[in-house]
Amino acid sequence: MGRTASQAAQIADLGDIIDWLERHGRLVRVRSEVDPLHQLAGIAARFEGGPRAVLFERVKGSRWPVFTGLYWSRELLAALLQRPASSLPQHVSDCIRTWQQQPLAPVVVGKGRVAEVTEREVDLSLLPVPTHAELDGGPYFDAGVVITKDPQTGIRNSSIQRFQVLGKDRLAVNIDAGRHLELCLAKAAARGEPLAFTLNVGVGPGLHFAAATPAEAAPFGTDELGIAGVFDGRPLELVAGTVSDVEMAADAMFALECELLPGQTHPEGPFAEVTGYYATVAPRPLVRVRRIHHRRRPVFQTIVSGAEVFNSVGLLGEANVLALLQKQVPGVRDVYFSHGGCGFYHAVVQIAQTRAGWAKQALMAAFAAFPPLKMVTVVDDDVDIRNPADVEWAMATRLDPRRGILVVDNVFGHGLNPGFPDYLGSKVGFDATRPCPHTANTTRARIKPAPLDGVQLEMREIER
Ligand SMILES: Cc1cc2nc3c(=O)[nH]c(=O)nc-3n(C[C@H](O)[C@H](O)[C@H](O)COP(=O)(O)O)c2cc1C
Ligand SMILES: [Mn+2]
Numbered sequence: 001m002g003r004t005a006s007q008a009a010q011i012a013d014l015g016d017i018i019d020w021l022e023r024h025g026r027l028v029r030v031r032s033e034v035d036p037l038h039q040l041a042g043i044a045a046r047f048e049g050g051p052r053a054v055l056f057e058r059v060k061g062s063r064w065p066v067f068t069g070l071y072w073s074r075e076l077l078a079a080l081l082q083r084p085a086s087s088l089p090q091h092v093s094d095c096i097r098t099w100q101q102q103p104l105a106p107v108v109v110g111k112g113r114v115a116e117v118t119e120r121e122v123d124l125s126l127l128p129v130p131t132h133a134e135l136d137g138g139p140y141f142d143a144g145v146v147i148t149k150d151p152q153t154g155i156r157n158s159s160i161q162r163f164q165v166l167g168k169d170r171l172a173v174n175i176d177a178g179r180h181l182e183l184c185l186a187k188a189a190a191r192g193e194p195l196a197f198t199l200n201v202g203v204g205p206g207l208h209f210a211a212a213t214p215a216e217a218a219p220f221g222t223d224e225l226g227i228a229g230v231f232d233g234r235p236l237e238l239v240a241g242t243v244s245d246v247e248m249a250a251d252a253m254f255a256l257e258c259e260l261l262p263g264q265t266h267p268e269g270p271f272a273e274v275t276g277y278y279a280t281v282a283p284r285p286l287v288r289v290r291r292i293h294h295r296r297r298p299v300f301q302t303i304v305s306g307a308e309v310f311n312s313v314g315l316l317g318e319a320n321v322l323a324l325l326q327k328q329v330p331g332v333r334d335v336y337f338s339h340g341g342c343g344f345y346h347a348v349v350q351i352a353q354t355r356a357g358w359a360k361q362a363l364m365a366a367f368a369a370f371p372p373l374k375m376v377t378v379v380d381d382d383v384d385i386r387n388p389a390d391v392e393w394a395m396a397t398r399l400d401p402r403r404g405i406l407v408v409d410n411v412f413g414h415g416l417n418p419g420f421p422d423y424l425g426s427k428v429g430f431d432a433t434r435p436c437p438h439t440a441n442t443t444r445a446r447i448k449p450a451p452l453d454g455v456q457l458e459m460r461e462i463e464r
Pocket of ligand 1: 142143157158159160161162174175176178180212214215309313
């Protein structure tokens, strides 16, 4: 990907990333002790979406700091990755495509920083796991990467799931329908065996994005950890597990060796989700934690539901939809998953339409490319897809409500969306493009930009 080894190192390891953020003025250090119960999230929310991430140096009840906010601003992430924010979806999409063509498999190494310390006893209360929202059922791990293996083939799978802390060595996990972790668990259950996995907390964006790459881009039976290798510019390093054959990420801050117990569940929730609603309480799979490993000076990572999830999930969704649309629909320029759409329910697609009807093709292809989408809006290439007012302008002036709205009933969607009880609901597409070929009355008026250099100005202070 044309980056130097030192740049690669800088983005592969969360410790290096925090140093980089610090050196570039992009880190807020919270020096006072904070309560992981509600206060930590409350302070984090003050900085949400801003140009800096946050490090909580002292967290009540734990020896270790907590980090948050790496993904809550595209501008922050773009600065870290040293590329323009608008190029991020294309970049992630390119990494995934490179991996699909030439998988860069992870390597198992003898030693990893994550295994510097192994706790003698498993006690999750030692970790600074925060409770975010007012009605959350307890502390949650929500930024850890799950690595497991298909019990039949031994092929690895990775994903991110939320885990509620239930006790010293017990967690409950939320596995959405259709996840590969669900498939692995079903296979283990059929054999009457527990499913071993590791929960890797405190990782860089390469591993984070690899784990979050949707199934449409990384089908079951492919080891998506390879995507981290492409992203980081070197194969991801793993170290062997100590109680099972499932590896841990060598450079994670913490790695928990765990097992899912087939058939055993425990009530899990509520949890403030990315949707802006609480996930409901229901019996969900029970987890036993068997070992806790960590670096000598680890930093715990947490993600407060909101802009940080919109951006990280959204970026992956955009990358995937963009790749598919560019293959199938001529003229597609760009895709944005809006924050009002929770980062994965509303895609805005930009197209330079060359033939009437292609905008509708783009609508259908976007829905097919990413099942959680509930809304797709297609606009012309003179509309700024990241500006909600501009998109609304296209809808207000170019959408023909009789011919430009596509409603699909009874279709699979995202279970967390209240419109999709039991994963079933309706979707809507808006073709907000002008007629093709376009007519003079739909040419956007434009003020010619005039630079202010050399223009003498006089302005008085505003009187208050
Ligand atoms: C911050 C974050 C939290 C997530 N939480 C969950 C979750 O609790 N349950 C779930 O099934 N998927 C969750 N996801 C989505 C999955 O990790 C993602 O769809 C992944 O691709 C699934 O892996 P798979 O394709 O191997 O099944 C989360 C993603 C992110 C980025
Ligand atoms: Mn997978």
